[in-house]
Amino acid sequence: MVDYDDSKKxxxxxxxxxxxxxxxxxxxxxxDDISFDIYEGETFGLVGxxxxxxxxxxxAIIHLYTPTAGSIKFHGxxxxxxxxxxxxxxxxxxxxxxxxxxYASLNPRMKVKDIVAEGIDINNLAKNDEERSKRVxxxxxxxxxxxxxxxxxxxxxxxxxxxxxxxxRALAVEPDFIIADEPISALDVSIQAQVVNLLxxxxxxxxxxYLFIAHDLSMVKYISDRIGVMHYGKMLEIADADEIYSxxxxxxTKSLISAVPVxxxxxxxxxxxxxxxxxxxxxxxxxxxxxxxxxHWVRAxxxxxxxxxxxxxxxxxxxx
Amino acid sequence: xxxxxxxxxxxxxxxNFNTYAGTVKAIRDVSFDLNKGETLAIVGxxxxxxxxxxxSIxxxxASNADVAKGSIMFHDKDILKMSDKEIEAMRGAEIAEIxxxxxxSLDPTMKIGRQIAEPLMIHKGMKxxxxxxxxxxxxxxxxxxxxxxxxxxxxxxxxxxxxxxxVIAIALINYPEIIIADEPTTALDVTIQAQILxxxxxxxxxxxxxxxxxxxxxxxxxGMADRVAVMYAGKIVEFGTVDEIFYDPKHPYxxxxxxxxxxxxxxxxxxxxxxxxxxxxxxxxxxxxxxxxNAYAMKIDTEQEPPFFKVSDTHYAATWLLxxxxxxxxxxxxxxxxxxKYKEMQQELAEEAKKPVKEEEEL
Numbered sequence: 001m002v003d004y005d006d007s008k009k010x011x012x013x014x015x016x017x018x019x020x021x022x023x024x025x026x027x028x029x030x031x032d033d034i035s036f037d038i039y040e041g042e043t044f045g046l047v048g049x050x051x052x053x054x055x056x057x058x059x060a061i062i063h064l065y066t067p068t069a070g071s072i073k074f075h076g077x078x079x080x081x082x083x084x085x086x087x088x089x090x091x092x093x094x095x096x097x098x099x100x101x102x103y104a105s106l107n108p109r110m111k112v113k114d115i116v117a118e119g120i121d122i123n124n125l126a127k128n129d130e131e132r133s134k135r136v137x138x139x140x141x142x143x144x145x146x147x148x149x150x151x152x153x154x155x156x157x158x159x160x161x162x163x164x165x166x167x168x169r170a171l172a173v174e175p176d177f178i179i180a181d182e183p184i185s186a187l188d189v190s191i192q193a194q195v196v197n198l199l200x201x202x203x204x205x206x207x208x209x210y211l212f213i214a215h216d217l218s219m220v221k222y223i224s225d226r227i228g229v230m231h232y233g234k235m236l237e238i239a240d241a242d243e244i245y246s247x248x249x250x251x252x253t254k255s256l257i258s259a260v261p262v263x264x265x266x267x268x269x270x271x272x273x274x275x276x277x278x279x280x281x282x283x284x285x286x287x288x289x290x291x292x293x294x295x296h297w298v299r300a301x302x303x304x305x306x307x308x309x310x311x312x313x314x315x316x317x318x319x320x
Numbered sequence: 321x322x323x324x325x326x327x328x329x330x331x332x333x334x335x336n337f338n339t340y341a342g343t344v345k346a347i348r349d350v351s352f353d354l355n356k357g358e359t360l361a362i363v364g365x366x367x368x369x370x371x372x373x374x375x376s377i378x379x380x381x382a383s384n385a386d387v388a389k390g391s392i393m394f395h396d397k398d399i400l401k402m403s404d405k406e407i408e409a410m411r412g413a414e415i416a417e418i419x420x421x422x423x424x425s426l427d428p429t430m431k432i433g434r435q436i437a438e439p440l441m442i443h444k445g446m447k448x449x450x451x452x453x454x455x456x457x458x459x460x461x462x463x464x465x466x467x468x469x470x471x472x473x474x475x476x477x478x479x480x481x482x483x484x485x486x487v488i489a490i491a492l493i494n495y496p497e498i499i500i501a502d503e504p505t506t507a508l509d510v511t512i513q514a515q516i517l518x519x520x521x522x523x524x525x526x527x528x529x530x531x532x533x534x535x536x537x538x539x540x541x542x543g544m545a546d547r548v549a550v551m552y553a554g555k556i557v558e559f560g561t562v563d564e565i566f567y568d569p570k571h572p573y574x575x576x577x578x579x580x581x582x583x584x585x586x587x588x589x590x591x592x593x594x595x596x597x598x599x600x601x602x603x604x605x606x607x608x609x610x611x612x613x614n615a616y617a618m619k620i621d622t623e624q625e626p627p628f629f630k631v632s633d634t635h636y637a638a639t640w641l642l643x644x645x646x647x648x649x650x651x652x653x654x655x656x657x658x659x660x661k662y663k664e665m666q667q668e669l670a671e672e673a674k675k676p677v678k679e680e681e682e683l
Contacts (some may be wrong), residue, residue: 048513049509049510049512050480050509103506158597158599159366161597188366188596189365189536189537189538189577189580189581190576190577190580190593190596191365191593192580193580193581193591193592193593193594194593194595196593197590197591197593213508214674215510217510218539218581218582219582220582220583221589222582255511256510258514259509259510259511259513259514260510260539261513261514261517261537261539261542261543261582262410262539262544262564262577262583263538263539263541263542263583264540264566264583265542265543265563265566265567266661266665267542268539268542268543268565269543270624271543273514273518276511277335316379319677
């Protein structure tokens with residue numbers, strides 16, 4: 001169980017804005033005033049369609065972009081604007097990323113052991129070659145690969161195995177926070193389950209905290225403790241994974257969940273899909289995240305709050 | 321039951337690819353048929369042979385493909401014996417394909433109206449004006465808004481969902497008898513996917529075409545298919561009606577596939593996965609190729625390939641578990657749940673049937 005105490009916050013994102021082409025005609029507000037926290041040992045799922053800004057958030061957190069505005073605190077320390085140096089390299093050790101495409105994210109000219117050990121080398125975590133190979137072998141075994149695999153090249157592996165190599169590389173520097181950007185969407189169904197189970201096991205053993213970015217809603221629900229739903233660069237709803245699925249409050253979340261195909265023909269035959277009119281968001285009303293029921297936040301304007309409260313009551317999320 | 325008209329029959333199709341590394345046995349003894357107006361889904365992981373199967377129907381396999389055995393009867397002609405000219409006349413006219421990636425399956429340098437009209441000009445020798453006006457009608461049919469103004473736009477001016485609508489328009493323009501849809505919605509967002517699937521169903525009703533739907537997403541299959549064929553390592557391992565496959569599956573691989581998709585009800589730390597990886601088709605294992613990953617495998621699985629065992633008139637599965645001498649096994653809990661639901665559904669249907677039929681109102 002995740003402890004939602006303020007002292008257990010690993011990551012605090014507040015009013016994060018990431019604009020591209022600022023001031024030009026084609027300015028893009030990829031991430032627009034987003035706030036959320038992630039707690040120790042938690043998996044926070046970030047879902048949304050392509051172009052919703054979910055990947056941009058992940059990249060801004062791990063310092064691949066410089067945010068336009070806002071603050072990102074990691075273990076209580078501000079990391080926006082951090083310059084190269086000791087704190088920065090500490091940050092790079094504590095925070096790691098697993099990428100979407102296991103074919104593009106591994107250097108085809110490097111042996112597996114060198115890919116996995118790159119972080120070990122940079123941070124001088126191994127005293128000598130022997131210790132280095134020992135660590136690599138242990139890591140490979142941790143992610144379910146054979147230690148004999150270490151002298152092979154990436155092309156010799158299947159998609160699922162490559163994603164395991166990517167995970168081993170991320171674990172090499174012993175991070176406590178991992179950003180996983182669509183880590184399973186390039187994999188086959190039966191392999192997806194293997195990788196998700198591996199991520200869950202590692203989380204338990206190593207007390208990891210995850211930001212899990214995905215568009216596959218059923219898998220996100222399964223792995224996440226809480227989920228945030230994004231649309232057009234804005235966060236629309238945040239709640240516990242089970243609750244957001246069984247009792248979505250925002251119309252966009254409802255429409256998104258109603259569109260997920262379910263492997264049950266009878267359900268599919270009677271499925272009602274809800275359409276969502278995005279125009280509602282663009283009426284220039286001021287909206288902010290409001291806690292409608294305990295730990296269930298919805299982006300709403302002042303006059304919409306009663307409507308959401310009513311919905312929450314109808315779903316019996318709050319007592320009168 | 322309505323009478324079924326068989327329009328395509330694939331029999332014992334076996335295709336090898338000759339590569340530097342050796343002969344890849346891509347598909348082995350694949351047989352299925354397709355009835356008029358129905359949707360057949362072919363499900364399987366990458367490398368299971370779904371795409372090779374449909375490419376052979378379209379005559380699109382690479383030049384190193386070697387058809388070792390089998391036939392593909394379209395009406396009364398064998399596609400595998402057709403000349404290039406005959407195949408060209410058929411492809412895009414009688415059998416059309418919707419490809420996976422709408423970003424790469426359109427010509428970026430050609431206006432979309434022209435791309436939609438092209439099959440008409442090629443196959444029916446239609447004049448450009450007339451073809452363009454039919455293309456416009458088709459654009460409206462597939463739901464491209466403001467079609468009059470957009471007919472002269474280029475593909476990059478459209479979103480992914482709209483591009484897939486254009487691809488569908490191209491496939492449908494000649495009212496083909498068969499549409500092959502190879503993962504048509506995999507590259508799209510869920511909400512767009514739902515729109516496209518809805519559109520495909522509506523259009524299928526309108527022009528009564530048959531669809532072969534290839535996908536790895538069982539959720540999509542449940543919503544689209546009338547019948548389902550499950551492929552593994554180049555072979556069909558189970559086929560049946562959509563209800564039979566989802567509620568009463570018999571093959572352990574189908575069990576594994578259904579189980580490894582989390583549903584709303586999946587408990588928090590119990591996602592069952594299929595261990596291991598699919599076999600190397602350069603050298604498929606002896607016996608049942610699923611045996612090394614199969615928790616229910618018996619000794620015979622490693623020695624002899626299982627034949628198809630009949631479950632019902634429409635449902636067959638290739639697993640030794642169905643042999644009369646095989647021991648009784650308990651399927652995974654989730655599958656038992658599905659079977660229970662199926663029994664309840666059938667009972668409801670039976671009771672419905674017992675009720676006195678209300679006299680139909682006379683027109």
